[in-house]
Every structure is written in C-alpha cells, then in structure tokens.
Amino acid sequence: MAEPILEVIDLQKEFIGSRKKRIRAVNNVSFTINEGETLGVVGESGCGKTTVGRTIVRLYDADGGKVLYRGLDIHKADRRTTRKLAKQIQMVFQDPYSSLDPRKTVLSILEEGLKIHKLFRTKKERIERVYQLLELVGLNREHANRFPHEFSGGQRQRIGIARALSVNPELIVCDEAISALDVSIQAQIINLLIDLQDRLKLTYLFIAHDIHMVRYISDHIAVMYLGTLVEKASTEQLFKNPLHPYTRGLLEAIPVPDPKHEQQQSTLKGEAKPLTIEHEGCRFYNRCPFAKEICRDSMPALKAHDSGQTVACHMVHSENW
Amino acid sequence: MKETLLEVKQFKFSFDTYAGEVQAVRNISFHVKEGETLAIVGESGSGKSVAVQNVMKLIPSPPGRIIQGQIIYQGEDITHYTDRQMEQLRGKELSMIFQDPMTSLNPTMKIGDQIIEGIRNHEPIPRADAVKKAIKLLTEVGIPDPKDSLSRYPHTFSGGMRQRVMIAIALACNPKILIADEPTTALDVTTQTQILELMNDLKEKHGTSIVMITHDLGVVAKMADRIAVMYAGKIVETGTVEEIFYQPKHPYxxxxxxxxxxxxxxxxxxxxxxxxxxxxxxxxxxxxxxxxxxxxxxxxxxxxxxxxxxxxxxxxxxxxxxxxxxxxxxxxxxxxxxxx
Structure with missing residues (x-):
C-alpha cells in the first residue's frame, strides 16, 4: 500500500470580492494523494481548483484547515522547514509565455533553484545538471543559452517542467499545464509527464478543465464545484458511474469527437455564480435537476457511497435514488 | 442544389515583418453553401484565422498583403472592396464572433447601445423599434431579463453571457454567413454546450451558414457538415464530416x-x-x-x-x-x- 504523501484536511480559503463581500473560494476541501500517484482535479472556472493548488505550494495562506506533507503541516512550518518544503513541492504553471522570465537565458532560469537550495558547489556542476535536465525533458544542451522567446509554446512548457524538476521534488502541482498548448503538443507533454513520473517516482496533483487529458493521466479524480469537492473516485469508477448530478452534467457536456454520436441535450442549465460565505445549502442547488428542499437548506457532506466513491449530495445518498 | 454563397479561390496572403515575409496563407480555396456549417481545423499558426479574417477584411494592410486570389460573395468579387463597401456587407451579410467575448465587446458602452448601433447602421428604423428588436434578440439568445440587460455593461456579464451578447449582435441584421473564430475556446464545457446548441438552433431557424474555426474535434463532430483541415497555411484535406472522421486520407x-x-x-x-x-x-x-x-x-x-x-x-x-x-x-x- 502506497503511503499518503499529501493530505489536505478541511482546507478553506476566502477572498474579499466586490463591495467587501467575502467569497469562499475553497470550502472544506479534503483529499489525500498517495506517493507515486496522480490526482486530477477538474471543474469549471471559478470552482477553486487553482486556489487549492496554490495553497498547497504556499502561494496562498490557508484561512482554515490543514495541508499535511508527509504528516507535516506546511502552513505552520518555520522558515527553514518551509525552504526545505519548497524543494519537495514544485509547480508547473499554465501559461508558458508569462511564467518564464523573458530576460533570462534558459540556463539561468534552470540554475536559479539549484543556487537557492545550494545543491551544487561549483558552477560547472550546476551547468552539467542543467544540461541533464534539458535532455530529460526532450530538449538539448544547445538550448541552454537561448532566451524564452526563441522557443515554441510546447518547448517553453518543457522548460517550465525542467525548472520544476531541477531541485528533485517529490510532488509537482501542474496547474492547467497543458491548456495553453495545441492538441498535438498537449499529447507530447502528457507523455513526457507520465514518462518522468515513471522514471523519477513523482507524485502529481494535476489541475485541468480538459477531462480527456485528466482521465488519461490520473489515478484518481476529484470534481470541484464552486469551492466544494462534490465527488472523488478512481478514474475508472468516475467515468463508468458518475454519481453527483454535476459530475454527470460535466461528462455529458464534453463534445464527443464522433459525428455519429448522438449527443444528449445538456442537462445543466445556467452557470456557476460565486456565492458569499453566508450561503447555506448545496452550492449546486440552483442548477441541479434533482434539487429538493433539503438541498436548499443544508450543505451535503462528502460521504462514502456503496459503489466505492465519495460524493456530496443529499439525493445520491437518499434511499430512493 | 444549394447555392454557393462564398467562394475563396487560390488565395495567398502574407504579412511583411522585420524578419521577412510570413506566408500565412499559401494558396487556399474553399466555399460555403447556403445553410451549411464549414469547420476549419488546424493548429495555431496554421493560418485558419487569417483565412477567415480576410473574408471580413479585418487585417490592416500593411502589414498584411494579398498576394493573389479572389474572394467571391454571392457572385461578386469582394477581394478589393474598400472599407466603405465592406461596411455594407459586415453585419448585414457577413458577421463574425470572436474567441474572447471580453475584448470583442466595447467595455465603455452598454450592451443595448452596442446591439442598437449595429441594427441602425443597416436599417433606417426609429430607435424605439431598434430597442424592441434588441430585446427580441436578447430573448432569442437566452439572456435572462433582456430588458434590464440592455442598460448593463459587458463586465457585469459572465463569459458565456457575453458570448450570447456577441451572437445577438452578430445576428441582429440576419446575416447570411456567421463566421465564428474559436467561439467556445474561452468557455467552460457546460457553457460551451449551451452556446453550441444555441448556434445550431439559430442556424436551423434562420438558415444561416456558419464558418467555424476550432481545434476541438469534439466540437467539429457536433457542429460541422464539412471540414477543411489546414496545416502550414494550406488546406491539406477537405471533405464531409463523415469522410474526414471515418475515411481520412492525409497523414496529418x-x-x-x-x-x-x-x-x-x-x-x-x-x-x-x-x-x-x-x-x-x-x-x-x-x-x-x-x-x-x-x-x-x-x-x-x-x-x-x-x-x-x-x-x-x-x-x-x-x-x-x-x-x-x-x-x-x-x-x-x-x-x-x-x-x-
């Protein structure tokens, strides 16, 4: 049995919206990731998936709950431990254009982490490591002295991945790491990520909205809606038997690349609107085709269902479902 | 036999840049018939947007330059139309919606005024009638409270709602061809489905032809009658949706x-x-x-x-x-x- 590497317990994060409204971007989200596995987090824009990722790498502080990395609460760690954690948990960002410093060469981008964490004594060793990293992600050593603008989107994302790998992390948070790329390039990057996972025993938190790619790379998937986790299951289970009405709607909405496929009319009407902190009841209430009174009045808890996945829905857990 | 509305013949288009002449579109030909949906697919940089933006004449020259070819709309060669001549066509005959509904709406104008502007440019009707028509259009594209929405600004709408407003503006004068450049790429999947269904409904109702640019083959399968596959500035393969999905011939x-x-x-x-x-x-x-x-x-x-x-x-x-x-x-x- 693989050990949990990351445990997120009742994580909360609030932002102040317009007119001083408090908006709870992440509301009591809990999940664990086992070592060497990939957890995919999916959901529409504004569901809080990026906020979760950013809180895990401490780009944001949590407003409640805990993030445990190998049992250690990362938000309570002292400076020295935090620095160590930064080496263990790395991030790959969405936009390969704005996440690389345009004035730095690839060498100095990749070298930066090595310097900060004092991983090598001499410049020569560091350069050797940079060459090794470039080859690891499918580029070559001649690329080291170039600037980011000389590369295509896919190549830049490879540099972003090399930067994350440079300090030998254990966990990598990929926040929409392939969304900005072309379809044929997306597949290349996904293959690279899987290949690296096998070779370096990495653990991924893979945040994306493209469910095809998430399905391909993930062992488990967590579905988020407006800050809450509505369903969590193994990838296979989720696609075979989605339980939460939102998960179903989401899966139905994906256009199938087959002209003979008869697509159902979408069951999800309307759109997700951010809710203030005072909101009680299920956050999916106003769009849910099965909503009853109880859904308006109380927030369903995430509970295990007979079929093996966990789901937060009053109706799914009721007897006559 | 359906009439051919738009025909692009042996079209070549380049951009003059400091690095040299970028041959964005290298000799392409395609046509659009009445009431059909043509999807143009390809990677970014394949020239698909440049091809359709030329139909609308949205690329300033310089840096853009037509090297050769013709664009024929309803039998008329519009390749070298002036801006004034194009104004008669844009909105009324040919309309376009864009990928990003945030930047393509005017942020300083109420959406009602943006719709009415389009209507009154082409039809000499009193403002009150144009307002009525705008309300009707907003209802048709599924905006809740259409009357109140007229006096709202674009930033108060969500991405999906803005795209609906864009569609309302594009359809205001019943154009014969709607050009949609990645209309749902910036939207979430559930919103995407709603917008695609809306476009299909409107196509059925008004018989509008659609030229759709996208890289999502799922969207193509759902929407298109015919497909043109572009690569490096050329159309490498074209055919009906069944032919392309089930008997494709080109390795790309x-x-x-x-x-x-x-x-x-x-x-x-x-x-x-x-x-x-x-x-x-x-x-x-x-x-x-x-x-x-x-x-x-x-x-x-x-x-x-x-x-x-x-x-x-x-x-x-x-x-x-x-x-x-x-x-x-x-x-x-x-x-x-x-x-x-």
Missing part, C-alpha cells in the same frame, strides 16, 4: 484524430502524438509542409508539393501517398473508437 488528419486520447488511462499505453512542430512560414519548405513530421515521408515529399487529389465529389487531399505510384500505407488505427 490521421495524426489529429489519433492525438485525441482514446485509451482511458496511462496504464494502457502512450498517447499518440505528432512529433515535432509546424514549419516556419517565413521560409516554408519546398515540398509538402507536413513532410518533416510525417511518418510516411518519401523523397518526393521534400522536393515537390503534392497536388490536390479528389477522392470523391466532396473529398480531396494533398498528399503524395495518394499518387498511384506511391506505396500503399495503412492508417494505424482504422476507426475512431467509441467512447464509453
């Missing part, structure tokens, strides 16, 4: 169809990819543009550009493999596998 089309993940997990094998990146269009390759990435590349592919070969009345492809002297090759995965 095969690659596109294969790079959709079919296996459901990483435990079941690697994703098919097209190795490499598209060629530089400042110095386009002499032969076939796809040669450097093609598994089946032959010597001739690097030297001479393939001619278009017709496969059926509606399908044609540009590839040396279709030449009778070429070796027979099989596509590796015969069919688009069904999704569970």
């Amino acid at each position: 089309t095969w690659g596109l169809l294969q790079s959709i993940p079919k296996v459901s997990s990483k435990r079941m094998g690697k994703l098919e990819t097209i190795p490499g990146t598209p060629p530089d269009l400042i110095a386009p390759p002499k032969g076939c543009g796809f040669a450097s990435r093609c598994k089946f590349c032959m010597n001739i592919c690097k030297e001479v550009e393939p001619e278009s070969v017709s496969i059926s009345a509606s399908q044609s492809a540009k590839c040396w493999l279709l030449d009778e002297r070429a070796p027979r090759v099989e596509r590796e995965h015969e069919e688009v596998k069904k999704y569970s």
Whole structure:
C-alpha cells in the first residue's frame, strides 16, 4: 500500500470580492494523494481548483484547515522547514509565455533553484545538471543559452517542467499545464509527464478543465464545484458511474469527437455564480435537476457511497435514488 | 442544389515583418453553401484565422498583403472592396464572433447601445423599434431579463453571457454567413454546450451558414457538415464530416484524430502524438509542409508539393501517398473508437 504523501484536511480559503463581500473560494476541501500517484482535479472556472493548488505550494495562506506533507503541516512550518518544503513541492504553471522570465537565458532560469537550495558547489556542476535536465525533458544542451522567446509554446512548457524538476521534488502541482498548448503538443507533454513520473517516482496533483487529458493521466479524480469537492473516485469508477448530478452534467457536456454520436441535450442549465460565505445549502442547488428542499437548506457532506466513491449530495445518498 | 454563397479561390496572403515575409496563407480555396456549417481545423499558426479574417477584411494592410486570389460573395468579387463597401456587407451579410467575448465587446458602452448601433447602421428604423428588436434578440439568445440587460455593461456579464451578447449582435441584421473564430475556446464545457446548441438552433431557424474555426474535434463532430483541415497555411484535406472522421486520407488528419486520447488511462499505453512542430512560414519548405513530421515521408515529399487529389465529389487531399505510384500505407488505427 502506497503511503499518503499529501493530505489536505478541511482546507478553506476566502477572498474579499466586490463591495467587501467575502467569497469562499475553497470550502472544506479534503483529499489525500498517495506517493507515486496522480490526482486530477477538474471543474469549471471559478470552482477553486487553482486556489487549492496554490495553497498547497504556499502561494496562498490557508484561512482554515490543514495541508499535511508527509504528516507535516506546511502552513505552520518555520522558515527553514518551509525552504526545505519548497524543494519537495514544485509547480508547473499554465501559461508558458508569462511564467518564464523573458530576460533570462534558459540556463539561468534552470540554475536559479539549484543556487537557492545550494545543491551544487561549483558552477560547472550546476551547468552539467542543467544540461541533464534539458535532455530529460526532450530538449538539448544547445538550448541552454537561448532566451524564452526563441522557443515554441510546447518547448517553453518543457522548460517550465525542467525548472520544476531541477531541485528533485517529490510532488509537482501542474496547474492547467497543458491548456495553453495545441492538441498535438498537449499529447507530447502528457507523455513526457507520465514518462518522468515513471522514471523519477513523482507524485502529481494535476489541475485541468480538459477531462480527456485528466482521465488519461490520473489515478484518481476529484470534481470541484464552486469551492466544494462534490465527488472523488478512481478514474475508472468516475467515468463508468458518475454519481453527483454535476459530475454527470460535466461528462455529458464534453463534445464527443464522433459525428455519429448522438449527443444528449445538456442537462445543466445556467452557470456557476460565486456565492458569499453566508450561503447555506448545496452550492449546486440552483442548477441541479434533482434539487429538493433539503438541498436548499443544508450543505451535503462528502460521504462514502456503496459503489466505492465519495460524493456530496443529499439525493445520491437518499434511499430512493 | 444549394447555392454557393462564398467562394475563396487560390488565395495567398502574407504579412511583411522585420524578419521577412510570413506566408500565412499559401494558396487556399474553399466555399460555403447556403445553410451549411464549414469547420476549419488546424493548429495555431496554421493560418485558419487569417483565412477567415480576410473574408471580413479585418487585417490592416500593411502589414498584411494579398498576394493573389479572389474572394467571391454571392457572385461578386469582394477581394478589393474598400472599407466603405465592406461596411455594407459586415453585419448585414457577413458577421463574425470572436474567441474572447471580453475584448470583442466595447467595455465603455452598454450592451443595448452596442446591439442598437449595429441594427441602425443597416436599417433606417426609429430607435424605439431598434430597442424592441434588441430585446427580441436578447430573448432569442437566452439572456435572462433582456430588458434590464440592455442598460448593463459587458463586465457585469459572465463569459458565456457575453458570448450570447456577441451572437445577438452578430445576428441582429440576419446575416447570411456567421463566421465564428474559436467561439467556445474561452468557455467552460457546460457553457460551451449551451452556446453550441444555441448556434445550431439559430442556424436551423434562420438558415444561416456558419464558418467555424476550432481545434476541438469534439466540437467539429457536433457542429460541422464539412471540414477543411489546414496545416502550414494550406488546406491539406477537405471533405464531409463523415469522410474526414471515418475515411481520412492525409497523414496529418490521421495524426489529429489519433492525438485525441482514446485509451482511458496511462496504464494502457502512450498517447499518440505528432512529433515535432509546424514549419516556419517565413521560409516554408519546398515540398509538402507536413513532410518533416510525417511518418510516411518519401523523397518526393521534400522536393515537390503534392497536388490536390479528389477522392470523391466532396473529398480531396494533398498528399503524395495518394499518387498511384506511391506505396500503399495503412492508417494505424482504422476507426475512431467509441467512447464509453
């Protein structure tokens, strides 16, 4: 049995919206990731998936709950431990254009982490490591002295991945790491990520909205809606038997690349609107085709269902479902 | 037989840049018939947006430059129309919606005024009637409280709602052709479905032809009647939606169809990819543009550009493999596998 590497317990994060409204971007989200596995987090824009990722790498502080990395609460760690954690948990960002410093060469981008964490004594060793990293992600050593603008989107994302790998992390948070790329390039990057996972025993938190790619790379998937986790299951289970009405709607909405496929009319009407902190009841209430009174009045808890996945829905857990 | 509305013939278009002449569109021809949806697919940089923006004449010259070719709308050559002449067509005959509904609406104007502006530019009707028409349009595209919405600004709407407003503006004067450049790329999937369904409904109701640019083959399968596949500034294959999905002939089309993940997990094998990146269009390759990435590349592919070969009345492809002297090759995965 693989050990949990990351445990997120009742994580909360609030932002102040317009007119001083408090908006709870992440509301009591809990999940664990086992070592060497990939957890995919999916959901529409504004569901809080990026906020979760950013809180895990401490780009944001949590407003409640805990993030445990190998049992250690990362938000309570002292400076020295935090620095160590930064080496263990790395991030790959969405936009390969704005996440690389345009004035730095690839060498100095990749070298930066090595310097900060004092991983090598001499410049020569560091350069050797940079060459090794470039080859690891499918580029070559001649690329080291170039600037980011000389590369295509896919190549830049490879540099972003090399930067994350440079300090030998254990966990990598990929926040929409392939969304900005072309379809044929997306597949290349996904293959690279899987290949690296096998070779370096990495653990991924893979945040994306493209469910095809998430399905391909993930062992488990967590579905988020407006800050809450509505369903969590193994990838296979989720696609075979989605339980939460939102998960179903989401899966139905994906256009199938087959002209003979008869697509159902979408069951999800309307759109997700951010809710203030005072909101009680299920956050999916106003769009849910099965909503009853109880859904308006109380927030369903995430509970295990007979079929093996966990789901937060009053109706799914009721007897006559 | 449906009438051909729009025809683009042997069109070449370049941009003059400091680095040199970028040959964005290299000799393409396509047509759009009444009431049909043509989807243009391809990677970024393949020239698909440049091709359709030229139909609307949205690219300033310089840096853009027409090298050769014709754009014919309803029998009339509009290739060298002036801005004033184009104004008669834009909105009334040809309309366009864009990828990003945030930047394509005017943030300083109430949406009601933006719709009414379009209507009154083409029809001399009193403002009160135009307001009524705007309300009707907003109802049609599914905006709640259409009357109150007229006096709201674009930033108060969500992405999906803004795209609905864009569609309302585009359809205000019943255009014959709606050009949609990646209309749902910036939207969430559930919103995307709603917008695509809306576009299909409106097409049925008004008989509008749609030219749709997208890279999402799922969207193409749902929307298109015919498909044109673009690569490196050329249309490499064109055909009906069934022909392209079930009997594609060009290796690039095969690659596109294969790079959709079919296996459901990483435990079941690697994703098919097209190795490499598209060629530089400042110095386009002499032969076939796809040669450097093609598994089946032959010597001739690097030297001479393939001619278009017709496969059926509606399908044609540009590839040396279709030449009778070429070796027979099989596509590796015969069919688009069904999704569970």
